Amino acid sequence: MERTDAPQPYIRPSKLTAGHDLNDHSESETTTLNDFDLNEKDKASTPSPITQRKADDDRSDIYQLWLESRKQDDGNLRALGHVRPLTWANIKTGRKVLPFSLRLFSRALREISLTRLWLMIISKATQGVIPAWKGLALANLLDCVQDAATGNSIDRSRVIAATTMALLSYSAAHLRTLIFERNEEFVTEKLDQKIIYDYMRMRIKLSPTDLSNQDTLDLLYEASIIVGESHIMTAKGQKRWLSPSTFLTDTIVILTQIVTVISNLSLLWFNIPTRSSDVLIIRTVAFFLCFLPPLAEFFQPAHPSMTKEEEALLSRQWMLNWIASDESYKQEVYLFDWGNWVLKEWEVAKAKTDDYYKRTYSRNTALPFTAAQECIQLSQYAFLALSAYSKSISVSSLTLYQNAASALIRAFQDFKNALLNVLEACFLSAALEECHRMVEERDQKRAGLLTYAPAVDEKGRKGMRIEAKNLSFTYPGADKPSLKNINLTIEPGETLALVGFNGGGKTTLVKVLMGLFEYEGELLIDGIEAKSYNPASLFARTTACFQDFQKYNMTVRENIAVGKWSSLYEDSELEAALAKGGASDVMGAAGSLDGLLCPYGVPQAAKARPEDDDKTALSGGQWQRMALARAFVRTNDASLVVFDEPSSALDAKAEHELFERIHSLSLSESGERARFSTVRKADKIAVIEGGTISEIGNHESLMKLGGRYAEFFKLQADAFA
Numbered sequence: 001m002e003r004t005d006a007p008q009p010y011i012r013p014s015k016l017t018a019g020h021d022l023n024d025h026s027e028s029e030t031t032t033l034n035d036f037d038l039n040e041k042d043k044a045s046t047p048s049p050i051t052q053r054k055a056d057d058d059r060s061d062i063y064q065l066w067l068e069s070r071k072q073d074d075g076n077l078r079a080l081g082h083v084r085p086l087t088w089a090n091i092k093t094g095r096k097v098l099p100f101s102l103r104l105f106s107r108a109l110r111e112i113s114l115t116r117l118w119l120m121i122i123s124k125a126t127q128g129v130i131p132a133w134k135g136l137a138l139a140n141l142l143d144c145v146q147d148a149a150t151g152n153s154i155d156r157s158r159v160i161a162a163t164t165m166a167l168l169s170y171s172a173a174h175l176r177t178l179i180f181e182r183n184e185e186f187v188t189e190k191l192d193q194k195i196i197y198d199y200m201r202m203r204i205k206l207s208p209t210d211l212s213n214q215d216t217l218d219l220l221y222e223a224s225i226i227v228g229e230s231h232i233m234t235a236k237g238q239k240r241w242l243s244p245s246t247f248l249t250d251t252i253v254i255l256t257q258i259v260t261v262i263s264n265l266s267l268l269w270f271n272i273p274t275r276s277s278d279v280l281i282i283r284t285v286a287f288f289l290c291f292l293p294p295l296a297e298f299f300q301p302a303h304p305s306m307t308k309e310e311e312a313l314l315s316r317q318w319m320l321n322w323i324a325s326d327e328s329y330k331q332e333v334y335l336f337d338w339g340n341w342v343l344k345e346w347e348v349a350k351a352k353t354d355d356y357y358k359r360t361y362s363r364n365t366a367l368p369f370t371a372a373q374e375c376i377q378l379s380q381y382a383f384l385a386l387s388a389y390s391k392s393i394s395v396s397s398l399t400l401y402q403n404a405a406s407a408l409i410r411a412f413q414d415f416k417n418a419l420l421n422v423l424e425a426c427f428l429s430a431a432l433e434e435c436h437r438m439v440e441e442r443d444q445k446r447a448g449l450l451t452y453a454p455a456v457d458e459k460g461r462k463g464m465r466i467e468a469k470n471l472s473f474t475y476p477g478a479d480k481p482s483l484k485n486i487n488l489t490i491e492p493g494e495t496l497a498l499v500g501f502n503g504g505g506k507t508t509l510v511k512v513l514m515g516l517f518e519y520e521g522e523l524l525i526d527g528i529e530a531k532s533y534n535p536a537s538l539f540a541r542t543t544a545c546f547q548d549f550q551k552y553n554m555t556v557r558e559n560i561a562v563g564k565w566s567s568l569y570e571d572s573e574l575e576a577a578l579a580k581g582g583a584s585d586v587m588g589a590a591g592s593l594d595g596l597l598c599p600y601g602v603p604q605a606a607k608a609r610p611e612d613d614d615k616t617a618l619s620g621g622q623w624q625r626m627a628l629a630r631a632f633v634r635t636n637d638a639s640l641v642v643f644d645e646p647s648s649a650l651d652a653k654a655e656h657e658l659f660e661r662i663h664s665l666s667l668s669e670s671g672e673r674a675r676f677s678t679v680r681k682a683d684k685i686a687v688i689e690g691g692t693i694s695e696i697g698n699h700e701s702l703m704k705l706g707g708r709y710a711e712f713f714k715l716q717a718d719a720f721a
């Protein structure tokens with residue numbers, strides 16, 4: 001990578017410190033340099049959440065089919081993660097979705113040898129024949145017993161043959177497991193791992209913009225179920241977990257059950273020995289009676305669906321459950337004693353979600369069908385008992401019939417459950433395939449974009465030249481823009497500090513300027529529209545320490561190398577970054593660069609678990625220094641350096657040292673005390689209020705203006721006087 005040792009610009013949104021009630025200032029007091037208010041035309045050009053959703057109508061066929069699978073009879077969409085019922089409409093949609101789902105699985109199956117796959121299919125098919133074989137073997141054995149009981153002569157060879165067949169049939173199931181089980185485990189494990197790995201890769205590639213689109217989030221939620229990360233909600237309100245191999249294993253279960261059904265039906269038709277002339281009647285009636293109980297299953301009406309409000313309350317219930325059980329909430333729950341409130345709120349939410357279950361059970365549609373099944377089953381036995389009474393049927397035939405009938409009922413039940421699972425897996429994997437497609441399509445588009453290379457300007461300065469013209473941004477789902485008509489220029493090597501009220505838009509502006517969000521208006525990097533660059537090439541030239549940095553439960557080495565993974569084993573580089581972040585003492589506390597850090601805060605609590613024994617817990621400020629080291633490790637490659645509230649958890653000495661280092665990066669002037677003193681050294685200072693720049697200039701010009709900046713500066717200077 002090319003290195004830049006020349007001055008680099010940094011954008012430093014400096015937030016006003018607590019203790020000054022600056023939020024009391026009304027918007028009307030704002031001294032506005034430019035008229036940044038949106039006129040009607042500008043408002044029209046700012047994308048509203050609705051126009052964003054409309055644009056999603058252009059989505060692919062997979063997306064449309066996935067959406068169709070969520071449609072309910074009343075026209076509303078089924079809640080995410082709620083099982084689709086087994087209806088003809090869903091089966092038809094499933095058939096259309098199948099080629100897309102198969103694409104996902106065929107990619108994963110390529111990793112598995114065809115021989116192994118065929119072995120699995122054959123072993124499962126043989127499993128389907130075993131119940132019929134067992135039934136037949138038992139019937140033959142019973143025939144021998146009956147002959148013996150009625151005093152007929154015993155044919156020894158027949159008894160031996162029947163016993164051997166019974167033994168073989170009963171041990172066949174165990175033998176099949178012994179021989180093929182490992183292969184089945186291997187195939188499903190490989191399939192699961194490949195799909196989960198691809199899913200992780202896809203999620204890693206998603207940008208913050210992707211993740212702020214509600215439709216994408218919906219797709220991701222359903223995609224996360226098929227990889228076993230999240231659960232599905234059954235019609236009875238129970239949680240169930242699926243795995244990627246569910247699709248394969250349950251498709252094979254369907255095949256197995258088809259074999260079971262065919263083998264048992266042929267057994268019933270061809271192998272019930274009867275002794276009288278009413279053979280055909282008995283066979284026909286017995287045969288068709290077997291179909292009735294399972295058929296009744298398919299005509300059960302679906303459970304009612306949840307309303308939006310019930311769905312939201314169910315999420316609230318889970319959230320409250322999480323607050324009660326997760327240790328990260330413990331401190332506040334315990335100290336503020338709001339555990340009882342959590343329990344009470346859970347009960348309130350539960351009372352409302354109970355309405356759904358009451359509705360489900362008041363319409364217990366399963367009952368008449370279960371009763372019908374039982375009646376049919378009883379009538380089968382009554383019919384057969386009568387046949388036996390009239391000596392139309394033998395004991396062995398009766399047993400064979402009973403075995404075959406129950407095997408058929410079980411097979412239909414398993415067939416139905418497997419079909420339900422395959423159908424669900426089909427829709428969920430379609431959601432996953434759509435996410436893959438989106439990411440692939442975007443990657444292809446990006447391949448044709450420009451690669452950013454830092455230029456040297458006419459004054460010999462390296463770094464990015466950033467120019468924003470009428471830049472606006474609205475968070476997807478928000479009803480008003482967070483940034484409105486921002487106009488500013490940062491020259492290479494220049495420093496910009498952003499100041500303003502909480503919620504003014506400083507972090508949002510920084511993230512938009514970094515290319516993390518899509519925007520309206522123009523953003524030029526070295527004179528070229530930012531959207532024309534491949535974002536990865538821009539990010540390779542950017543470093544940042546975010547306000548909401550992460551604490552990784554990893555080694556010190558890994559915690560820093562997050563900023564530049566190529567330096568993972570470059571000890572001197574990592575140690576230099578630690579020193580720049582003021583975090584050298586962290587290495588001392590952890591023992592070495594390989595010491596494990598614990599993000600849970602309180603060491604005793606963390607060490608309550610054996611796996612946490614060798615971890616080092618850090619203070620808030622120490623974690624912030626680690627995050628700074630992460631940002632500093634890539635400063636040599638960076639043309640844009642961003643610090644968003646880098647000193648919020650630092651003590652006064654550490655803060656002073658940090659800004660000294662930041663200024664040495666950008667060659668700014670030497671510093672004074674406290675936070676605003678660091679801001680005054682920036683080449684440009686912008687005051688952000690209500691998503692617009694209300695003042696921009698250097699410290700002297702803004703002080704002379706006597707506007708908002710001068711007011712902020714005076715307030716903080718007074719606080720330190």
Ligand SMILES: Nc1ncnc2c1ncn2[C@@H]1O[C@H](COP(=O)(O)OP(=O)(O)OP(=O)(O)O)[C@@H](O)[C@H]1O
Pocket residue numbers: 015475476478482500501502503504505506507508509
């Ligand atoms: N993910 C989001 N979705 C919708 N709106 C958001 C989101 N994040 C921020 N906002 C809104 O954007 C506005 C600007 O927020 P931003 O975080 O940029 O402010 P800030 O100036 O950095 O505030 P602070 O000083 O408190 O960090 C706020 O009104 C906030 O409600």
